[in-house]
Amino acid sequence: MxxxxxxxxxxxxxxxxxxxxxxxxxxxxxxxxxxxPDREEMGWAIHDAVNRLGSDPISIEAALIAADAAIAAMGEP
CATH class of the missing domain: 1.20.5 (Single alpha-helices involved in coiled-coils or other helix-helix interfaces)
Incomplete structure (x- = not known):
């Protein structure tokens, strides 16, 4: 969307x-x-942050999906 x-x-x-x-x-x-925002940069930041926390690791693909969701949530009110 x-x-x-x-x-x-x-x-x-x-x-x-x-x-x-x-x-x-x-x-x-x-x-x-x-x-x-740069989707890829945001995706890698999410990926690295989640994986550093020691919780269940996520793939870059999952992190990019999260980045897309975050960018969409930042859209117009």
Whole structure:
């Protein structure tokens, strides 16, 4: 399920790409990074944290599912 925010980000990305806009592209990328957490980075953080706690270890696949759920939960209220 894609959030409204994710759809808006994808639209802006497409506009930049379609029109070859370079003006403010770096600023947009900095803003975009703040709007969308890095799924893989979050997944590895969950994986490492859970496995360090000594509880039942989880796979990176399970951690990425948890990251997806966390990112979705951060969506619009």
């Amino acid at each position: 894609t959030s409204d925010l994710q759809r808006d980000i994808e639209r802006i990305d497409a506009i930049f790409e379609a029109y070859g806009l370079r003006l403010n592209a770096e600023a947009w990328q900095r803003i975009r990074q703040r709007l969308t």
